[in-house]
Each structure stands twice: as structure tokens, then as C-alpha cells.
Amino acid sequence: MAEPTLLGRAQGYPADDWLLVVLAGMRGANPDLMLGDICRRLDVTRKTSSHGRSL
Template sequence: MAWEDVLRIINGPLPHDRHWTQSRLLRAVKAYVRDEFLPYAVLGRAGGRETDDHLPAIVAAIKGSDPEITLQAICDRLESMRERTPRGRTSWQPYSVKMLLERAEKLGLL
């Protein structure tokens, strides 16, 4: 699993002022490995990423709740939800949403 995904899982339930940064998480993991609380394997390279369908699912849910919504309105909603783009950016473009809607259709979410 990629460190960004681990970070998202860890930070999910935490208040915003207690969020971990990626560098802080890596320092803690390395210390746990050094002190033998975690196996060395956790520092190994992540395997190939499985197809992540959480973004198509979110976009499909937004579109399903309001079929007439524009791509830009979906962008605005994703930004207000603080969802990152597939490349990790904070601002969404209509073309990215269009691609996610197409992927959601292929996955049978729409």
C-alpha cells in the first residue's frame, strides 16, 4: 500500500490539528522497525497499486443525487470535500471529473 493511502487511513478519524505528515509517519515507522515493533518488510516497496475506485464512486454518487449537475459543480463539490485529484492536487478540472464519470460507468456505478 502506498504511504499516501496509509496516511489517508490514519488521518481520517483524527482532528485536523492532529494530522500526520508523510515525513513524520515515515520517521515513526523507521523507528518502530529499528526497535523491532514492526517487521522490516513494511519499509519495502509497495506492490502495484490496485485500481482505486473511491473517486469514481464519489463522483457517481454526486451525479446520482443530481443528474443535471455540471462538471464544474462536481469539481466545486469535490474541492469542498477536500478530495484530492488522482494526481494528488487540490483543485479539480472538469476534464478530470469527465474521466472519472466514464470510469464510473465502466465500473457499473452509474
């Protein structure tokens, strides 16, 4: 029914782009968020980079 390429794994984002995707999602969900608000929310969740550093 579906093409085999549609049933395979989805392409991931490059390692350095995941934070941009998170930021864009947060801003898309609430366009009124300011950068400081986003930083405070990320600080609460303690997002870490792919290298293990806290952001």
C-alpha cells in the same frame, strides 16, 4: 439462518475507483450537476487520494 459469506466483510472498491464511485453518487443524486459543479463541491470538501494527494 444466513449464509456465512453474507455475514462477512463487504468487498471494497479498488483504490483507484473510489473517486469514480463518489462522482457517480453525486451525479446520481443530482443528474443536472455539471462537471464544474462537481469539481467545486469536491474542492470544498478537499477529498484526498489514497496516496495523500489532494484531488
